[in-house]
Amino acid sequence: MSADEAIIRAHREEWARLVAGLTRRFGDLHVAEEATAEAFAAAAARWPDEGVPPSPGGWLATTATRKAIDWLRREAQRDAKHRAARMVHDDTPHRPTGPVGDDRLRLVFTCCHPALAMEARVALTLRLLGGLTVAEIARAFLVKETTMARRITRAKEKISAAGIPYRVPSEADIRERRAGVLAVVYLVFNEGYLTGGGADPVRVDLCDQAVHLGRLLRTLLPDDGEVAGLLALMLLLDARRPARVSAAGELVTLAEQDRRAWDRARVAEGRALVRERIEALAAGGDPPGRYQVQAAINAVHAEAPSVRDTNWSTILALYDRLALLDPSPIVRLNRAVAVAEVDGAGAGLAQIDRLAPALDDYHALHAARADLLRRLGRDGDARVAYDRAIDLAGNAAERAYLTRRRDQLGPARVPVPDDR
Template sequence: MVEEVFRAEYGRAVSVLTRVLGDIDLAEDAVQDAFATAVRRWPVDGVPASPAGWIITTARNRAVDRLRRAAKGAEKHAQAALLAHEPEEGEVGDVPDDRLRLIFTCCHPSLAPQARVALTLKLLGGLSTAEIARAFLVAETTMAQRIVRAKGKIRAARIPYRVPRDADLPARLEAVLAVVYLIFNEGWLDRADLADEAIRLGRVLAELMPDEPEVWGLLALMLLVASRREARLRDGEIVLLRDQDRSLWNAALVAEGQDLVRRCLRWNRPGPYQIQAAINAVHSDPPTDWHQVVALYNQLMAIAPSPVVALHRAVAVAEVEGPAVALLEVDTLDLDRYHLFHAVRADLLQRLGKNPVPALEAALERAEHPAERDLLRTRLGLAAADQQDRADDDHQRDHDPHPDRHAAGLRRRGRRR
């Protein structure tokens, strides 16, 4: 139960306490203390009627204790006294803007772009440093240093905890959208709370900045991807898009997402999220028009090139120009740390009749999510068995005094497969 509350409420609790305390580090420490207390007390005392309110109240009390112990003057005593009498209406009811304030605080222009995203994922999503490092394809120690430096910069520069004025919003928009999308990506497969929170924040941003097409593009992208949530897993294993049962897709989310894509097209100010939303809109209209998908990826590469975008483009190229052309493109990419790079290579190799086992082994070694690992294990088992069959056939052919009869047997086996 504590773990469920942590996943659902950690970001909100840190946001509320940051508003109250004005200190991100103190807020995070107090919330972590509160959850540690819950681990000890809830199994004995029972789960409180309002777990989120209990966490926030306990965290605030812990913060009061910390301030009083560390008090070195009238300012600290006054801060502790003020906090002790802070009204509690926000602790049980909804505080819709606190999480958005925290995002904008963490996405201040004085912070390095990747640090902005990483810090917000840590504070708002409650993600571990290891999970964030995996999302950025960097070492955990590197990411830990970025997060510490970002917190220090916020403290030293006295960056205010608030949604900025209208004139300041565009300068922070790119990082804010990146944060929301990464929160969604971390949650949409098996953490519906995070994915739904990202969509909620997307809707709030759309109300806050109604004339920004990239905001609407991101919202459309998240809705279209979220529409496939129920079809994405089968018995705990990932189901690829081409194999999904489309009757399980959420038709309302598909319709809303497609409508937002059409709205973005009328602006004629294309950006990365709008193009990705358009790609997903094409996928949601069967059969997929792969020529259109390639054209959209070409546009995405022109305005926001990256190896990951190139990898996804190659998947579409394989459907249009064949796996051989796609494999040539994939093999130019520097994505060795990325498990999907090796998984795509394996698929292309298999379609070309080549051995995919080493690539699947590399993908499995790098994959983190249990469902992804299960899918890769299944693919690896099938590929290894197929390679063994091929080896047995080659051995039999080399030692068979009747090669014509052997060839006929291979044809029969091929028909059975």
């Protein structure tokens, strides 16, 4: 393995562990982040000439610790606050204080603390757990680097000022805040899976980071069904990545995708997690939550060799269950699409029309409505719906797809004036 490959691998495997461990020892997120970044910079400078050390993680941990101590010593000469931070340096062995004794779990729940705004939670999670640079996070969410830097700095300052504890969460913490943690990870994935704007229709780096965070949570909370469900859901969706955008840069919908191009390894892993949860339920486990049900829906899609062979009745039954857990308009919209496949386009359209007032600014509603109107032969109404969906869609690949579908309806009829 080359030095560059070793650094890339160590960055993926060790970044979160190093930041979390240094935060515990020194009590300062900023110091932990900077020291970890400096350790990787040192590795990039030295490993190509000196060779990859036998234990890359150990080398990085030792280097990062020295960098943190040096940082605090420098700052202690100028600022009493940093002198105080230096005093929290702790060389004693870590003793678990909660149900999971891992420094990274502390960091997950600190980054995703409900006292922080959602945008701050996402940014901190990507920076401190995912290891993305400020510039990369800024590009992902289409803001200036300086804006993102201020956002991250303010979040860390709020953690410090509000006294948000950096500790292994208790069982009560996990129950109360787990949903927020999973929501942050899924938000990162969704922004990558179909970006809200920008030139790239799919942000592979964000998808990969979300899956990486999902695996980390799975390692830390192996018995949590919703963690397994979220990881399965992301794997099953991300497996379609090779088939989702055409060579011309147009979105390819599930119905039109070449399923032979799907990542079979990710499909197999996702389906295995779904089967595991089904077996746990059969053995008397807790009822599935929303991520597990969504994963089951996508497992049914993954099992079908084509859209025509999809078991839509099972999917509709799963959406019925999901609607009980999450009766949001978006869930009901997805359920209406399944209704159209089971009971016909007219039945699905009737349900979508009932949702229109709540989702009038949501492009997916108008796209789904346009498709059903087209299937019913109502081309004029379909054209209006396609136009509305195109206006609202922020993703270039999706706009290209919707434009093509609209144009396939043929030229619009021009009203002939009545001269009588």
